[in-house]
Structures are given as C-alpha cells and as structure tokens.
Amino acid sequence: MRDITKQFGTFKANDNINLTVRPGEIHALLGENGAGKSTLMNILSGLLEPTSGEIFMNGSKVIINGPTAANRLGIGMVHQHFMLVDAFTVTENIILGSEPTNGGILDRKKAKAEIKRVSEQYGLSVDPDAYIRDISVGAQQRVEILKTLYRGADVLIFDEPTAVLTPQEIDELIEIMRGLVKEGKSIILITHKLDEIKKVADRCTVIRRGQSIDTVNVKDVSSQQLADMMVGRSVSFKTEKKAAEPKEVVLSIKDLVVKESRGLEAVKSLSLDVRAGEVMGIAGIDGNGQTELIQALTGLRKSESGSVELNGESITNKHPRAITESGVGHVPEDRHKYGLILEMTLAENIALQTYYQKPLSNNGVLNYTQINSYARKLIEEYDVRTTNELVPAKALSGGNQQKAIIAREIDRDPDLLIVSQPTRGLDVGAIEYIHKRLIEQRDKNKAVLLVSFELDEILNVSDRIAVIHAGKIVGIVDPKETSENELGLLMAGYSLEEARVELNNKAGQDPIAGYQAMLQTAFKSPKSIGEIFVTAAPLIFTALGFAVANSAGFFNIGLSGQALCGWVASIWVALSMPDASRMIVLPVAIITGALAGAVAAAIPGLLRAFFGTSEVIVTIMLNYVFLYTSTHIVNNVMSGDLMSNKGVTKVIGENASLRTAFLKEISGGSRLNLGIFLALIFLVLIWFLMKKTTLGYEIRSVGLNPYGSEYAGMSSKRTIVMSMVISGTLAGLGGVVLGLGTFGNFFVQGSSLSIGFDGMAISLLGAGSSVGIFLSALLFSILKLGGQGMPLRAGVPIELVDVVIASIIFFVAISYLIRFLLAKASGNKKEVVVVEELDGQTDLNSQEGGKI
Structure with missing residues (x-):
C-alpha cells in the first residue's frame, strides 16, 4: 500500500x-x-x-x-x-x-x-x-x-x-x-x-x-x-507519584446493603472510608458487588439499608443529579450505556452534567454558542482527538470517548471522583494519560475511588486497596506491601491473616503435593467421606434425569428449575406437617417433590411433542420462571427467620428429615442421609426401566430413530412426554434430597442452581450408564470437596484449583476419545461415546445415542 x-x-x-x-x-x-x-x-x-x-x-x-x-x-x-x-x-x-x-x-x-x-x-x-x-x-x-x-x-x-x-x-x-x-x-x-x-x-x-x-x-x-x-513520546508503564497525604474523610459508607436485579444481596453490610488526598482502589473478581456498590453511591440503584455520607452530609438514596451537585464526579463502568449518548454531538455529551445550568442554558433554552465553546476548551485541555466538537460521540475512538467523559467529570471540580474500569480497552498512551489525571486529582486533595478488575492498574494507581468478595470488604492493604498473589487470595475470599499464612507456606511445594492434598482433604476422616456421598446423591438424580431425556432425543437443560420445584415442594410439605409422624410426612414430602419436578418437566415435553417448540429455549426460560417463582413463594409464603426473612425458609423438623442419628454417628458427624441410598435404588430402577421394559425400549427407539419408531407403531409424542415426566421426577427427587437431606431448608442461592448443569456433565461423562453416572458423581464430589484443601494444604493458588479440577475431568473424559480412535482404527462398529465440550456445555455424540 x-x-x-x-x-x-x-x-x-x-x-x-x-x-x-x-x-x-x-x-x-x-x-x-x-x-x-x-x-x-x-x-x-x-x-x-x-x-x-x-x-x-x-x-x-x-x-x-x-x-x-x-x-x-x-x-x-x-x-x-x-x-x-x-x-x-x-x-x-x-x-x-x-x-x-x-x-x-x-x-x-x-x-x-x-x-x-x-x-x-x-x-x-x-x-x-x-x-x-x-x-x-x-x-x-x-x-x-x-x-x-x-x-x-x-x-x-x-x-x-x-x-x-x-x-x-x-x-x-x-x-x-x-x-x-x-x-x-x-x-x-x-x-x-x-x-x-x-x-x-x-x-x-x-x-x-x-x-x-x-x-x-x-x-x-x-x-x-x-x-x-x-x-510520539516517552511512555511510562508505571505512574509516577509522590507519597499520598490523606486528610479528612470525604466519603463514608456504613453498613451498606444493596440488592442486585434478582433481589439478592450483592453488597452486604459494607463499610469503607475514602479520604481527601488519596486514591482508594477496590479490587475484586467481577460480579462480587462492585457494580451495585458504585450504582448505590451514585444514585443509580437504591440501597436497602446503611448510609452513605459525603463530607458529613447524607447522600443515601438521593437522585443522581442531587448526588452530582453535592460534589461527586462519576466515570461509569460502561461508557456507552451510561457515560455517553452516542448519537448526540461531542459538545452535547460534554455538557451532559451541566446543560441545565448557566451559562450553558438560560430559563430552559440551550445556549449552543456557550456549549460548543465550553466543549472546545475541554477538547484542547484534555487532548480529545476529534475533527471538531460537532461530531457524534459514536465517531470517536474508545480512548477519546473516555477522555471526554473524564474531562466532563473532572472539570466540575468534584470533591469525590468515582471511576470504574477507566482504562478498559484503551491503548498504553491513553492508559498513562488517564492514570496521571487521577493522580492529579488526588494531589489537589480530592478523594478518588477507583474500581478496576486489572490488578496492575490497582497496584499502580492506588494508595490503599480494599478487596471486595461476595459483597464484603475482606481486607484493606497497602499496595507497597502487598502482591498480586496476596490480592488474588483476598479476592477469592481469604481473610488477610489466612492469605498471608497461605503465602508463607507456599514456597517449595511439589506439584504432587497438590493432588495429595486433594485426596487427603476428601478422605481425611469419616466425616469428609460422608460428605462425598452427601454431595453425590442429588447429582446422581439430575444425571439420571438428563440421561433418560437424552435417550429420547430431548436435551433437558431445565433440570435446575425442575430440581428447584422439587426442593420447594418438599420443604412446603415438611413445614405444613410439623407434628405428623415421620412415616407419613417423609413419604408425602418425597412424593410431592417428585411430582413437582415431573409437572415442571412435562411442560417443555408437551410443547415439544405437540407444537415442535425448541426444548432448549423453553427449558432455559423455565429455569428462570421457577427460580423467581420459588423466590416469591419463599419470601411471601414460607419465609423463615434468617437473613431478614428473605430467600430462606425455616429449618424443617426431624420428622421430615432424611438424616438419621445412626448415619450421623457412623459418618463422624457429617450430613450423610438416606438420600444416597435413595439414589442407589433409583440407579437400579432406571437401569431396569431402560433395559428391561417396553417403555425403555420405546424411549431408546424414538431417540435413535423417530421415523423408524413411528413406522413400528410407536407414538413419538407420548414417548417424549413420558421421558420428560420421568426426567423431571428424577430432577425433583434431586431437589428433595437437597432440601430434606443436605440442607434441611430452602434458600434461593442454593445448590439447585448448579445441580442441573453438573448433572448433565456427570451423565455425559458417565456415558449415560447407571454405573458410569454413579462413578462420575463420586468423582465430581471428590474433586469439589478435595479441592477446598489444596490452597491451605499445598499452597496451590485458589484461582488455580478449578483449573486443576477441570484438567482432571478432561483427562478422564479423553479416555472416550481414545476408545473412539481405537474403534475407528480397528473398524469396530460398536457403540462409542465421545464427550465434547463446546462453550462450557457438554454434548453427547454417539452412533447409537445416549443409553442407560
């Protein structure tokens, strides 16, 4: 060129x-x-x-x-x-x-x-x-x-x-x-x-x-x-700054509670002070309450309780404009969604916070001469690269869009500047420029609150670092005395003391020690062994449910919602019959939970059978329907006395519990319960159903060849619905085991939200067979429970634990690929199951379909 x-x-x-x-x-x-x-x-x-x-x-x-x-x-x-x-x-x-x-x-x-x-x-x-x-x-x-x-x-x-x-x-x-x-x-x-x-x-x-x-x-x-x-000049990868000289408290947050869009607590009794003359960095993994915290501070989201003060005056739950006028500048996380109106001119965007004030307007009439002049001043002062102030904001590069927002917010001279992800997607020159501007504000005795997922940025710019995990501040550290490893442990939920013990123990560990720690944690005592079976039991049910539906050619992604229905229904029965005999209430609760799961699964089955509706779309949507319905029922009908009565039921009585004193004693005090024995019974029953009964024969036939099945006089519609009813029954039983055995109550953030997807992976890893599902469920449980001990016992960074677990599962799954290659090389036409993972979802490809 x-x-x-x-x-x-x-x-x-x-x-x-x-x-x-x-x-x-x-x-x-x-x-x-x-x-x-x-x-x-x-x-x-x-x-x-x-x-x-x-x-x-x-x-x-x-x-x-x-x-x-x-x-x-x-x-x-x-x-x-x-x-x-x-x-x-x-x-x-x-x-x-x-x-x-x-x-x-x-x-x-x-x-x-x-x-x-x-x-x-x-x-x-x-x-x-x-x-x-x-x-x-x-x-x-x-x-x-x-x-x-x-x-x-x-x-x-x-x-x-x-x-x-x-x-x-x-x-x-x-x-x-x-x-x-x-x-x-x-x-x-x-x-x-x-x-x-x-x-x-x-x-x-x-x-x-x-x-x-x-x-x-x-x-x-x-x-x-x-x-x-x-x-075109020398660029510094490290922001030069003198030592901070913090002064009076500008922002004071006390016991703040903020809920996210689903009604769950995202910020939990969080307290934090930010002083004039300092940059307070907030580090944390995405999704731990940072977004909700900043929205509450800037008026974009209401807080449930607690207080926010600016210079000693309350700004709690005030309107965004009132907060802005109180002396808060805000560079939002999403500049396109909140920071700019992309179709409007650059000048109009620069005036976004002050367009209603003199001299930019007078008695409700905009003064575009003043607006454009003001914009040109900031464009030159903040090096916003554009042809002129009249181009639409969407025409600017990401770096120049960000410069325009920072120019607008800083020029108002706020006492507190809140910046969230300020350099996301920017080049090194723009990053250096923005970091210098933040330090300039600090040196002018302004308070700066910086939220970033980039640890390099947090360590480079901050004077103090508050680490947020699960909506709480777990530690505040000096960037000169901490490290990325320590911050990583804090971000994973360690206390400051635990993190430092962890790092002191980390040096010189053999990689084999990590796997030894996993096994030692999982099998260290009768109690830990009991917990393996506690974790495995509900997963066996959802895995069986997926296998049955998959055998009929139905990809049931709604197992989580169906398990939720079983969980809530069984707890409702248990709480409704507090004085009934165990011989009555326990069977009634189990049957009710199973029926609730069956009804929940019958809906997508009927829609698929009679209207050809995609089961993937329907089951995913129903997961959310059942989640929010469960939340409503718990909050308004079955609420308990925990967590302000939100999202939690009362604990059930012993008459409805799957736990027994005998099982607790022999398992060293674990939560081992009758659920694992119920799961073993259903492993045998489902094997018998699929291998030895006419219904099982029809399910497999329809899944493998619906046209040939119709030719033989089978009803594909009836078979699909029946397979989904069975699948939902099993998922509902998984929820029953969670409620009556594992936890003893219902809470919205419970394991049922992942139980369905884990069950799918277990079913596919176990090739859909009863024995394979049982062994895969035990493997998952051992890895989950054993992984908890790897950081403390072997110094494995907590962020790598899931990587190690996923790698083990991968090497187990690859055995199917080896079988496939050997069969292909030998011309063997027998059934081969290959497990493939695409975009975090597992898909079953088989010459004969998924069989029990």
Whole structure:
C-alpha cells in the first residue's frame, strides 16, 4: 500500500500511509485508539475506498472497490465483532455468499467436504453442523478464519482479535496464526497490545495520528520503544507519584446493603472510608458487588439499608443529579450505556452534567454558542482527538470517548471522583494519560475511588486497596506491601491473616503435593467421606434425569428449575406437617417433590411433542420462571427467620428429615442421609426401566430413530412426554434430597442452581450408564470437596484449583476419545461415546445415542 490517504470531510484518517507485507509473515499494525489502523485495513479489505494512493499485489497494481474484489485478490478480514449469523450453522456461515451449487441447488456435501479439508489443513477444529449461537467465542473466531480461507485468502487481516477472548483462547489463536504463516499465508495483526506483538509478530508498522511512522523488526525493539513510537513520546508503564497525604474523610459508607436485579444481596453490610488526598482502589473478581456498590453511591440503584455520607452530609438514596451537585464526579463502568449518548454531538455529551445550568442554558433554552465553546476548551485541555466538537460521540475512538467523559467529570471540580474500569480497552498512551489525571486529582486533595478488575492498574494507581468478595470488604492493604498473589487470595475470599499464612507456606511445594492434598482433604476422616456421598446423591438424580431425556432425543437443560420445584415442594410439605409422624410426612414430602419436578418437566415435553417448540429455549426460560417463582413463594409464603426473612425458609423438623442419628454417628458427624441410598435404588430402577421394559425400549427407539419408531407403531409424542415426566421426577427427587437431606431448608442461592448443569456433565461423562453416572458423581464430589484443601494444604493458588479440577475431568473424559480412535482404527462398529465440550456445555455424540 503506497501513499494511502483517506479523508472524511477535512479530517484525514489516513495521511500518505505506506505498508508492505511479505509472504509468510505476521505483520503487526500498531497505533493508539483512533490512529487510523482500522481505516487502513477497511480500505485493503474493500469496505472503504481510498481518497488517494495505490495498492499492489505481487508487484501488480490492483483496484479494490469492494469486499468481493478483495476476496478475488485473496484478501480476507477477521473482524473484531464477528460477522456471523447466529441462527445459521457453521457450514452455512462459512459458505454464505460463496455457496457451491449443483444444477442450481445448494451442494451441502461439497461445502462440508471443502470445509473439512480446509479445517484439517490449518488445524481449525469446528463442528460444521453446530449453530453459531451454541458455540464458544473462540470457536466463532475459528469460523471467521475459515470463512476467509474458504474463499482462498492468502492475506488475512485480524482486527483486535484478542479483545473478546479468554487467555486460553488467546494462546490457541497465536498457535493458529503461526500455523497459517507456515502454510505461506500472510497475516496483518491490528492491535495496541504490546505483549501480543512481542509474542507473535515478525515486523511491526507503527501508525500515529493517521501517518505511518516506521516499520521495525519486532525482535530488534523493546516494548518500551514500541510504546514510545506509538504515542510520539516517552511512555511510562508505571505512574509516577509522590507519597499520598490523606486528610479528612470525604466519603463514608456504613453498613451498606444493596440488592442486585434478582433481589439478592450483592453488597452486604459494607463499610469503607475514602479520604481527601488519596486514591482508594477496590479490587475484586467481577460480579462480587462492585457494580451495585458504585450504582448505590451514585444514585443509580437504591440501597436497602446503611448510609452513605459525603463530607458529613447524607447522600443515601438521593437522585443522581442531587448526588452530582453535592460534589461527586462519576466515570461509569460502561461508557456507552451510561457515560455517553452516542448519537448526540461531542459538545452535547460534554455538557451532559451541566446543560441545565448557566451559562450553558438560560430559563430552559440551550445556549449552543456557550456549549460548543465550553466543549472546545475541554477538547484542547484534555487532548480529545476529534475533527471538531460537532461530531457524534459514536465517531470517536474508545480512548477519546473516555477522555471526554473524564474531562466532563473532572472539570466540575468534584470533591469525590468515582471511576470504574477507566482504562478498559484503551491503548498504553491513553492508559498513562488517564492514570496521571487521577493522580492529579488526588494531589489537589480530592478523594478518588477507583474500581478496576486489572490488578496492575490497582497496584499502580492506588494508595490503599480494599478487596471486595461476595459483597464484603475482606481486607484493606497497602499496595507497597502487598502482591498480586496476596490480592488474588483476598479476592477469592481469604481473610488477610489466612492469605498471608497461605503465602508463607507456599514456597517449595511439589506439584504432587497438590493432588495429595486433594485426596487427603476428601478422605481425611469419616466425616469428609460422608460428605462425598452427601454431595453425590442429588447429582446422581439430575444425571439420571438428563440421561433418560437424552435417550429420547430431548436435551433437558431445565433440570435446575425442575430440581428447584422439587426442593420447594418438599420443604412446603415438611413445614405444613410439623407434628405428623415421620412415616407419613417423609413419604408425602418425597412424593410431592417428585411430582413437582415431573409437572415442571412435562411442560417443555408437551410443547415439544405437540407444537415442535425448541426444548432448549423453553427449558432455559423455565429455569428462570421457577427460580423467581420459588423466590416469591419463599419470601411471601414460607419465609423463615434468617437473613431478614428473605430467600430462606425455616429449618424443617426431624420428622421430615432424611438424616438419621445412626448415619450421623457412623459418618463422624457429617450430613450423610438416606438420600444416597435413595439414589442407589433409583440407579437400579432406571437401569431396569431402560433395559428391561417396553417403555425403555420405546424411549431408546424414538431417540435413535423417530421415523423408524413411528413406522413400528410407536407414538413419538407420548414417548417424549413420558421421558420428560420421568426426567423431571428424577430432577425433583434431586431437589428433595437437597432440601430434606443436605440442607434441611430452602434458600434461593442454593445448590439447585448448579445441580442441573453438573448433572448433565456427570451423565455425559458417565456415558449415560447407571454405573458410569454413579462413578462420575463420586468423582465430581471428590474433586469439589478435595479441592477446598489444596490452597491451605499445598499452597496451590485458589484461582488455580478449578483449573486443576477441570484438567482432571478432561483427562478422564479423553479416555472416550481414545476408545473412539481405537474403534475407528480397528473398524469396530460398536457403540462409542465421545464427550465434547463446546462453550462450557457438554454434548453427547454417539452412533447409537445416549443409553442407560
């Protein structure tokens, strides 16, 4: 690309840019937000036409006047926001616009064969028949890559490809890129992440303010040099600041309780003070109450109890404008949802907090001369890069949008500045700029409350760090005296004392010690062994329920909701019959819970059988219906005396409990109860049902071949409904065991919210057989309970425990793959079950279907 210029009005997004990409290389395109990288690549991919300049391919000048022309030249773009149709399959998305035909009819066989060839050639594993909506983000990206390769692309453009990926998916993408260039492809990587460039790129062209600055060999330059080139000056990765001099308390939070949208407590009796002249950082894993806390402080959400004071005056539950006028500035977490009105001009957005005040308006009439003048002042002062103040806010890059919000909030001179995720998605230059502005406010004796999921940012900017876990502050530390490891333990729920003991014990541990700790924790005593069976019992029921429905070809995702129904119903019976004999109340409660689960499951069964409704959609929706219905019933009909009577029932009497004194004694005081024996009975009963009865025969037949079953005179509709009734009955019994055995009461945040999904995984891991389900349920229970001891016993970081557990399950599951490969190699046609995990959900693929 030679002397490429792209002009929008008087603004030059690209100004005589030169870019040369060699065959078989990964060429990074580095620049700040809004530097012109995406514009340049939109020109190369045919989405935009240049104002001037030339493009050459293999030495010959070419004209690219649209995406079709780019495709013909072998240029393909993998967009940051995937261009996929959710309702289409992988195959349909890949061939869209380039469909192979045979006599004017879509040739799906040819399409699948070509997709298989390309995916195998480049190591891009996809399921051609899966729907886009059902696969992970990483898998969707592989589909985007295959779309370009299917069309014969030799030059692939990746636009910010890691923005939506997990760390594991990023590593996988890097390997895919390396494999592509080994096959002779060229890759242009648009990014502002320096670590990715150093890891994967061969050469790098730096663009600054629409101009190409230089092209360098990545191995010959440091990250610091690349950053300096990108922003045109020396960039510091560490914010320089003097020691804080905290003064009087500006923000005082006392015993604050805030509920989230489902009515559950997200912030729980939280207390915190923030002083003038300090940056108080709040660190925590996403979803631990940070969002609700900030919304309560800024008036966007009502608190249930507690108080919030600003400079000694209450601002608890005041209107957002009243809080703003009291002296609070707020840079929100989601700048598009709360911080900006994207369709309005930049000037109108800068005036968003003060448009109703003089001189920006007078007696309800806006003074646009003053508004535009005020906006121009802040644009210059805060280096907001734009053509003028009249462009819509949506036209700005993310970094400049954030600068505009910070300019608006800081210029009002608030006593307290609340900033949430201030640098999310920004380049190193914008990050440095924003961090300096926060320190400037601190040094002006303002109080700054910083919420961020980035530990580097928290440690770099904060003077004190408060760690939030499950809606509570678990510790406040000095960033100079803490570490990422200590913060990670606090974020996982450790107390400060426990975290420091953990870190002191961590050094020098053998990896084998972690697994030993897991087994020691799980089998350390009769009580811990008893708890294994306590955990396993309800999972056996939901796993059996899934297996029965799956055998009939019904993917029952509603097990969680069905278990909820059984749980609530059994507790209702138990609380309604406090003086009845155990021989009466216990069977009635169990039967009622089973019936409740059966009715809940019959609904999607009937809808599927008689109306062809998707069971996936219906069962997912019913999970929420049953959750909120249960919440309502508990809060208004069955409420107990715990947690302010919200979401918790009274504890049932001994007459309705599955626990017995004998079982408690032999299990060392554990919660071992009759539920495990009930589960073992149903393992045998379901095996007999599916293997030895005509109903089981019909369920398996309909699941394997509904057409052949209809031919034989079976009723597919009746069989589907019956299988779902049985499935729901089993799920309901799982809920009964939770209520009458494991917990002895009902609470909304109970295990039934995950029991269904765990049961699905157990069923698939156990290949749908009774023995396999039993062993898989025990494995899950051992891993869950044993994993709790790995941090304290072996110094395994708590954030890695789930990774270890998932790895063990993976290596168990891979045995099915080995069986499949051996069977394929030997030509063995017997049933083989392969367990595959896509987007966190498990799918069963079998030549003969899932069998009990």
